[in-house]
Amino acid sequence: MKQSRFALIINPIACDGHGVCAELLPERINLDPWGFPIIESGPLPVQVLDHARRAVTSCPRLALTLVTQERGPG
Amino acid sequence: MRQHSPRSSAATRERSHRSAVEPPRDAERLLAGLDAKGSAVALGDHLGRWGSLPPWSGSSFLDELDRSGLRGRGGAWFPVGTKWRAVRRAGSRNPVVVANGAEGEPASGKDWVLITQLPHLVLDGAVIAAISIGASQVVMHVPSGAVPAMTRALEERKRRNLDRCTIDIVVSADRFLAGQETAVVSTIVGRTPAMPTFVGLRSIREQGVGGRPTLVQNVESLAHAALIARFGAEWFRQIGSPESPGTALLTVTGRWAEPRIVEAPLGMPLGESLLLDASNARSIQGVLLGGYGGGWLSSAEALAMPLTEETARLKGSSIGSGVVALLPSGICSLSEVSRVVRYLEGQGAGQCGPCVNGLAALANSLELLAHRPASLRGGLPIISRLCGLVEGRGACHHPDGAARFVRSALRVFADHAAVHLQRGPCPPSAPFLPTPPSESSPVRSASPR
Numbered sequence: 179m180k181q182s183r184f185a186l187i188i189n190p191i192a193c194d195g196h197g198v199c200a201e202l203l204p205e206r207i208n209l210d211p212w213g214f215p216i217i218e219s220g221p222l223p224v225q226v227l228d229h230a231r232r233a234v235t236s237c238p239r240l241a242l243t244l245v246t247q248e249r250g251p252g
Numbered sequence: 253m254r255q256h257s258p259r260s261s262a263a264t265r266e267r268s269h270r271s272a273v274e275p276p277r278d279a280e281r282l283l284a285g286l287d288a289k290g291s292a293v294a295l296g297d298h299l300g301r302w303g304s305l306p307p308w309s310g311s312s313f314l315d316e317l318d319r320s321g322l323r324g325r326g327g328a329w330f331p332v333g334t335k336w337r338a339v340r341r342a343g344s345r346n347p348v349v350v351a352n353g354a355e356g357e358p359a360s361g362k363d364w365v366l367i368t369q370l371p372h373l374v375l376d377g378a379v380i381a382a383i384s385i386g387a388s389q390v391v392m393h394v395p396s397g398a399v400p401a402m403t404r405a406l407e408e409r410k411r412r413n414l415d416r417c418t419i420d421i422v423v424s425a426d427r428f429l430a431g432q433e434t435a436v437v438s439t440i441v442g443r444t445p446a447m448p449t450f451v452g453l454r455s456i457r458e459q460g461v462g463g464r465p466t467l468v469q470n471v472e473s474l475a476h477a478a479l480i481a482r483f484g485a486e487w488f489r490q491i492g493s494p495e496s497p498g499t500a501l502l503t504v505t506g507r508w509a510e511p512r513i514v515e516a517p518l519g520m521p522l523g524e525s526l527l528l529d530a531s532n533a534r535s536i537q538g539v540l541l542g543g544y545g546g547g548w549l550s551s552a553e554a555l556a557m558p559l560t561e562e563t564a565r566l567k568g569s570s571i572g573s574g575v576v577a578l579l580p581s582g583i584c585s586l587s588e589v590s591r592v593v594r595y596l597e598g599q600g601a602g603q604c605g606p607c608v609n610g611l612a613a614l615a616n617s618l619e620l621l622a623h624r625p626a627s628l629r630g631g632l633p634i635i636s637r638l639c640g641l642v643e644g645r646g647a648c649h650h651p652d653g654a655a656r657f658v659r660s661a662l663r664v665f666a667d668h669a670a671v672h673l674q675r676g677p678c679p680p681s682a683p684f685l686p687t688p689p690s691e692s693s694p695v696r697s698a699s700p701r
Contacts, residue, residue: 189450190604191647210641212609245453 179223184244186217186230192241199233199242206230221247273303275483279491279517281499282475285370292401295408298372305376305481311340313384319485321497322477326352326431326470327545327572329496329561332477335457335467340385342458342465347387349417350440350461351378353394353471354424354431356599357543358686359575362501362513366471367398371405375419377474380481382417385467390419393436393468399423428544428599432648433468435601437461447601448648472501472574492518496560500571506536506578506684516559522576523555530555537579538664540685542572544592545653547660551578568660577685584678585665588685589658590618595687596654607651610642614658625672632662632669 186206195213205226206218222230234242276284285301287293293301308316318333339347351374355363366374378390392402402421409415424430425439425446432448437460439446451459460466476498480488489497496518505511507526516525522539523529530552539554541547547569549557557563564570579585597611617635620628628634639659642651662669672678 187452189452189647190606190645191450193605195605210606210609211613212605214605214609214645216641216645243452 179225181221182224182227183246184222184227184230185220185247186222187243187245188215188217189241189243192239194239196238198236198238202233202236203229207233273301273482275487279499280515281479282366282370282373282501283513283515285373287369290369292369292371292404295372295405295412302482305380305478308380308383308481311384313380313481316485317384317477317480320480320488321494322473322480322488323496323561324470325472325476325500325574329571332469332473335469336381336384338457339465339467343386345464347385347465347467348461349378349382349385349387349390350436350466350468351390351392351471351474352431352436352468353392353398354436355395355573356428356431357573357575358688359503359505359543359577360573361503361511362574363471364395364398365513366475367394368401370475371401373475373478374471375405375409376478376481377476378419379415379417380477381467381469381474387467388417390417391440392419392421393424393440394421395426396423428596429601429648429650432650434648436468437466447603450647493558493560493562495562500574502574502576504576506580518560519558521556522559525559526576528555535581537581537585540575540577540579542570543575544596544657545649546570546572546575547656548664550664568656568663579684583681583684584622585661585668586618586622586672587678587681589661589665590615590622591683591687592685593618593654593658596650600650604646606642606645610638610651611654614638614642614654618658621669621672623677625677631673635662
């Protein structure tokens with residue numbers, strides 16, 4: 179699987195647990211017992227990028243972001 | 253953007269920056285300057301003991317700081333030089349230094365001692381930080397009770413026209429998370445209540461107070477920096493391990509009748525610093541190192557362990573903010589753990605769903621284990637699973653710290669947990685670890701799902 183330069187990050191303060199993202203991108207996103215998304219970290223495979231973009235734009239709280247992984251925090 | 257200043261040769265540096273005062277040779281460094289009666293050390297006495305801050309200019313002190321290997325004493329033990337450089341690199345947009353004395357850990361008291369009794373050592377550290385990163389503004393972020401001592405210290409410095417930067421005082425909130433660095437920025441810009449914010453891959457080092465690059469540094473780290481600026485990196489490294497050099501202030505509870513602040517040489521067995529040996533281990537059930545974001549150790553391993561951050565982490569703990577609590581026998585460890593986790597749940601900002609729900613569920617399960625173990629469905633594995641569900645899922649590290657606290661407790665108190673599950677709970681015991689009542693309500697509460 180070819181890796182893209184992109185990864186998903188979530189703003190846990192903005193997220194309300196609607197769960198749309200997990201429906202659109204089940205390959206990378208699961209829901210916890212309370213309905214909040216658990217996102218697999220690391221670069222996204224190229225073939226799921228379109229789904230990831232849809233998940234980002236469909237989030238009613240705009241809590242999900244695609245970022246390029248050039249640098250980490252710290 | 254990056255600024256370079258001409259490097260002086262080692263010999264020149266030696267001549268111009270070596271303090272006229274002899275450095276302390278034993279492990280009492282910061283506390284060597286304490287006033288015997290416990291009052292604040294006045295500027296004259298401070299300068300008499302330590303001399304003036306040597307004339308470092310621009311970024312020249314950063315190399316010395318890097319060589320010293322000083323790591324942050326607020327809890328994260330992040331390399332201080334790396335942090336200062338990151339803020340300096342973010343550069344040119346008028347950076348700010350925040351000296352953080354908020355000390356949210358209820359069992360910690362060392363920062364309070366520094367800001368109320370050695371204010372000039374902390375101020376010197378903040379000033380050398382401001383010089384090093386090119387800041388013209390310093391904010392002293394301290395609890396309301398420390399404001400009079402800090403105000404007096406600032407007046408003394410103003411009278412002597414000591415500092416080129418402006419130094420303001422901002423009162424910290426009285427909460428566990430008040431010292432968390434994004435919450436500190438919230439307090440300073442007047443956002444109430446003082447809550448952590450989501451910064452994503454950015455950092456307040458680049459965009460903090462008013463969008464300016466911001467250095468939030470614990471007051472003990474600054475006090476060490478003030479001595480490194482006088483006596484040099486080589487002196488600083490004479491004590492400690494290569495990865496954890498220097499000394500650290502510990503707030504020790506359960507060793508003497510009252511909690512005590514101890515300056516411990518890093519690398520020395522913790523037992524030695526506390527004047528305890530292996531024979532004392534039996535009367536101690538476990539040792540909490542690093543506070544409520546740290547971790548439990550068995551008394552035998554804690555007393556024998558060389559006190560370094562790398563050893564503590566290998567054992568699932570951290571020196572964190574320097575809290576050392578020795579849990580005596582006769583107190584139910586699981587009751588203590590469940591009470592602290594309920595406290596941590598209440599002290600959360602209530603902003604992130606996984607933390608709100610996860611800490612509530614953790615506290616519920618731990619209360620069952622402590623008081624009604626027969627009702628704990630799923631047993632201990634359910635508690636580990638809940639830890640996994642909160643780790644890394646908050647905007648700040650509050651849930652991560654709580655999970656470390658719980659995981660380490662399950663390891664150290666495994667035998668006692670087995671006794672609870674087989675034979676039932678312990679009789680009630682008096683509380684040992686401090687859990688002050690919450691004053692403000694969180695933003696959201698756990699969902700019923």
